Amino acid sequence: MSPRSRGPTGAPHPGLDALAAEARRDFAHLRHPAPNWVPCVAGPDGKPALDVLVIGGGMCGQTLGLALARDGIANARIVDRATRGQEGPWATYARMDTLRSPKHLTGPDLGFPSLTFRAWYEAQHGAAGWERLSKIATRDWLTYLLWVRDTAGVAVENGVEAVDIDPGLELVRVALRSAQGEQTVYARKVVLAGGRDGSGAPYVPAFPSLATQRAEGQRAEGQRAEAQNHVFHSSDTIDFARFKGGSVGVLGASASAFDNAAVALEAGAREVRLFSRRSHLPQINKSKWAAFPGFFHGFCDLGDDLKWRIYTYMFALQTPPPNESVLRCDRHAGFTLHFAEPWRDVEPGAGRVAVTTDKARYAFDAVILATGFSVVLASRPELARVHKKVLLWRDRILPTEAAQHPQAAHFPYLGRGFEFIEHPAGAAPGLGNIHCFNWGVTLSHGAMAGDIPGLAEGVNRLARALAAGLFVAGAANVLPALARHDDRELEPTRYFVQR
Numbered sequence: 333m334s335p336r337s338r339g340p341t342g343a344p345h346p347g348l349d350a351l352a353a354e355a356r357r358d359f360a361h362l363r364h365p366a367p368n369w370v371p372c373v374a375g376p377d378g379k380p381a382l383d384v385l386v387i388g389g390g391m392c393g394q395t396l397g398l399a400l401a402r403d404g405i406a407n408a409r410i411v412d413r414a415t416r417g418q419e420g421p422w423a424t425y426a427r428m429d430t431l432r433s434p435k436h437l438t439g440p441d442l443g444f445p446s447l448t449f450r451a452w453y454e455a456q457h458g459a460a461g462w463e464r465l466s467k468i469a470t471r472d473w474l475t476y477l478l479w480v481r482d483t484a485g486v487a488v489e490n491g492v493e494a495v496d497i498d499p500g501l502e503l504v505r506v507a508l509r510s511a512q513g514e515q516t517v518y519a520r521k522v523v524l525a526g527g528r529d530g531s532g533a534p535y536v537p538a539f540p541s542l543a544t545q546r547a548e549g550q551r552a553e554g555q556r557a558e559a560q561n562h563v564f565h566s567s568d569t570i571d572f573a574r575f576k577g578g579s580v581g582v583l584g585a586s587a588s589a590f591d592n593a594a595v596a597l598e599a600g601a602r603e604v605r606l607f608s609r610r611s612h613l614p615q616i617n618k619s620k621w622a623a624f625p626g627f628f629h630g631f632c633d634l635g636d637d638l639k640w641r642i643y644t645y646m647f648a649l650q651t652p653p654p655n656e657s658v659l660r661c662d663r664h665a666g667f668t669l670h671f672a673e674p675w676r677d678v679e680p681g682a683g684r685v686a687v688t689t690d691k692a693r694y695a696f697d698a699v700i701l702a703t704g705f706s707v708v709l710a711s712r713p714e715l716a717r718v719h720k721k722v723l724l725w726r727d728r729i730l731p732t733e734a735a736q737h738p739q740a741a742h743f744p745y746l747g748r749g750f751e752f753i754e755h756p757a758g759a760a761p762g763l764g765n766i767h768c769f770n771w772g773v774t775l776s777h778g779a780m781a782g783d784i785p786g787l788a789e790g791v792n793r794l795a796r797a798l799a800a801g802l803f804v805a806g807a808a809n810v811l812p813a814l815a816r817h818d819d820r821e822l823e824p825t826r827y828f829v830q831r
Contacts, residue, residue, distance in 0.1 A: 530770025749797025
């Protein structure tokens with residue numbers, strides 16, 4: 333029996349039940365899921381190896397799961413270390429009221445009309461409700477994604493974390509850890525679908541008083557203790573109620589900076605000061621221009637120089653915060669925005685945090701670093717065996733360009749199927765069986781893994797690459813399988829010839 337469809341309140345909803353039934357009729361009409369066609373391959377343990385292991389069960393991972401079923405790749409497994417509903421940012425650090433993407437965008441539906449957000453919303457609010465809707469509420473987007481997952485039967489194993497990835501010539505060995513202990517699995521293809529930090533980590537500037545031993549200024553585990561739980565990254569789990577009546581400093585001028593400032597103010601913070609190193613906010617979201625089919629289809633075929641110039645240009649200009657996020661802060665008297673005032677040091681101690689800028693020294697009850705995410709493969713513990721062997725963009729550009737754009741230079745240089753490419757200096761057989769499908773794809777393919785506009789194109793491209801790779805890997809069996817095929821079409825007729 334299919335699970336009951338539930339609306340945003342968690343109660344069963346008859347409109348969604350009817351829509352789920354319509355979706356399943358669509359699946360039947362389109363023969364979804366397709367029959368499995370991938371021959372079984374045994375692992376070193378004698379058990380059937382997975383054809384695809386997807387690490388990450390958020391929006392990208394579950395949409396890929398839908399595509400694999402559509403394309404007849406049944407022996408796949410999707411794991412996520414978070415609990416159900418906590419995958420990705422939507423219920424965790426995405427603190428905006430609404431998505432910034434236009435409501436009409438599709439992606440997680442992969443072309444099934446009954447799986448679109450519009451269909452889901454109209455099933456509950458009608459066509460008139462859809463017309464009244466301006467932007468999608470973040471909580472609705474999460475509820476919708478879970479409904480798509482359940483309706484399409486995409487299985488995500490929660491509470492399972494990949495802790496070690498070791499590629500072999502034909503199979504990738506992966507150590508998985510869960511509450512039941514550690515398990516070793518073998519997979520022909522592994523997809524890293526870990527979201528914004530899937531190729532790196534939350535970025536923390538290397539302030540002198542928060543100095544770490546880790547390269548690239550990345551967060552060390554002991555740093556939280558040193559900061560006495562008063563220094564947070566915007567992606568952390570934060571109890572904003574503790575800021576009631578207090579003061580909070582926020583570093584950054586992105587959407588997440590304003591959203592975190594707004595939540596602190598709404599929780600009762602007496603004052604929130606937001607600091608930007610720029611003299612004004614970014615004004616134009618250039619990535620909106622790049623969200624059209626020609627860009628998504630053709631960007632991968634551009635030369636390296638033009639790809640590099642396009643994205644370093646967009647990264648340098650940055651993206652303005654949505655006007656809703658800015659207005660959400662400005663309605664509070666306790667909000668102050670400091671322009672052209674970068675932070676030089678952050679010094680926690682005695683229940684307070686001192687922030688030093690070029691202009692003054694401030695004392696806050698807590699600070700939030702809305703400084704985004706780095707792309708540094710060395711920050712991913714599960715990639716400890718392979719990160720030095722992966723070709724990066726810094727290996728494909730002039731040293732002067734790498735020095736001018738050091739963060740972009742650390743992005744992995746990916747193949748046409750999002751696969752890692754072996755660095756010429758490092759022998760890594762089987763490295764191409766690991767596919768990167770997170771923010772790290774951006775310089776090689778465009779924003780196809782995480783941002784809604786490019787999601788469907790990215791998933792379809794990846795699913796085709798996985799299917800092609802699995803087929804080619806079994807090419808030696810094609811002729812024998814073809815010879816064994818015995819479809820006796822003419823047997824009911826007098827022209828049938830017994831072989």
